[in-house]
Amino acid sequence: DAKTTQPNSMESNEEEPVHLPCNHSTISGTDYIHWYRQLPSQGPEYVIHGLTSNVNNRMASLAIAEDRKSSTLILHRATLRDAAVYYCILRDSNFGNEKLTFGTGTRLTIIP
Amino acid sequence: DTGVSQDPRHKITKRGQNVTFRCDPISEHNRLYWYRQTLGQGPEFLTYFQNEAQLEKSRLLSDRFSAERPKGSFSTLEIQRTEQGDSAMYLCASSLVWDSNSPLHFGNGTRLTVT
Numbered sequence: 001d002a003k004t005t006q007p008n009s010m011e012s013n014e015e016e017p018v019h020l021p022c023n024h025s026t027i028s029g030t031d032y033i034h035w036y037r038q039l040p041s042q043g044p045e046y047v048i049h050g051l052t053s054n055v056n057n058r059m060a061s062l063a064i065a066e067d068r069k070s071s072t073l074i075l076h077r078a079t080l081r082d083a084a085v086y087y088c089i090l091r092d093s094n095f096g097n098e099k100l101t102f103g104t105g106t107r108l109t110i111i112p
Numbered sequence: 113d114t115g116v117s118q119d120p121r122h123k124i125t126k127r128g129q130n131v132t133f134r135c136d137p138i139s140e141h142n143r144l145y146w147y148r149q150t151l152g153q154g155p156e157f158l159t160y161f162q163n164e165a166q167l168e169k170s171r172l173l174s175d176r177f178s179a180e181r182p183k184g185s186f187s188t189l190e191i192q193r194t195e196q197g198d199s200a201m202y203l204c205a206s207s208l209v210w211d212s213n214s215p216l217h218f219g220n221g222t223r224l225t226v227t
Contacts, residue, residue: 032213043116043203043218044155087154093212099145099168100216102154 004088009107012078020073020106022088031090033064033071034100039084044102047073049091083110114138116219118204124225125194132190133222137206144187145216146179147203148172155203161187162209194226 005023012018024033035047048055048062050071055062061074075082087105091098117136125131137144142163147155158177159169163184173179176194181187191198201223205216 034213034215036216041220043205043220044216045218046215049213049215085154091213095212096167098209098212098214099157099160100155101157102147104152104154 004090004103006086006088006103006106008104009109011109011111013111014080015077018075018078018082018108020075020086020088020108021070022072023070024088024090025069027068027090028092030093032093033062033068034089034091035060035062035073036087036089036100036102037082037084038087038105039081044087047086078108078110080110080112083108116204116206116217118202118219118222120222121220122223122225124227127194127196127226129194130190130192131194131224132188133202133204133224135187135189135204135206135219137186137204138208138217141206141208141217142184143207143209143214143216144181145205145207146187146189147205147218149201149203149221150199158189191224194224196226199224199226 034049036044038044050062063072085105085107087102119134145160146158149155159179161181176192179189201221203221205218207214207216
């Protein structure tokens with residue numbers, strides 16, 4: 001499986017934007033970039049995914065580098081409820097290979 | 113949509129005992145996944161089903177582990193002769209495979225402690 005590299009931890013102030021980076025230099029053409037987050041004592045939850053173009057949804061935005069070797073998850077205005085571990089995952093779009101392989105993620109702390 | 117439900121939430125057992133966990137996926141989701149998560153680590157894939165067929169098993173799934181999804185709805189994960197190293201959070205997820213990027217919906221897990 002292609003791997004991703006994320007910082008172990010990040011801090012951000014409440015109500016400010018947060019940019020969570022992810023490097024995936026060995027990404028293949030069939031890999032989509034997925035982000036999940038895991039709040040304390042809960043299972044992971046889907047945040048967003050993309051292939052080449054930047055993506056926006058109600059939770060976040062995903063900015064993907066032109067060469068696809070890195071991406072950034074953007075939380076536009078962090079709240080205390082955004083404190084979680086964020087996982088950047090490459091997901092193979094070939095049928096049968098779509099299982100998610102998690103790394104250790106980035107632990108995001110929000111400072112009030 | 114009531115979400116993915118897992119039962120029990122917590123299980124404490126003595127080494128050598130057998131345990132069984134249950135997962136009820138979101139209704140009509142045809143894919144069901146099991147993951148294991150230890151402290152400080154991301155979830156590790158164990159196995160997944162499409163309907164009632166078990167399509168892939170991780171090397172992490174030793175002979176003491178067995179998973180079933182008999183009617184393509186709920187699933188059970190059994191661990192026989194538990195060991196202390198089996199202590200972990202066991203997570204279940206389901207998805208509706210209409211495309212290969214269909215998101216996984218996770219339950220809140222069963223935390224197993226083997227004493």
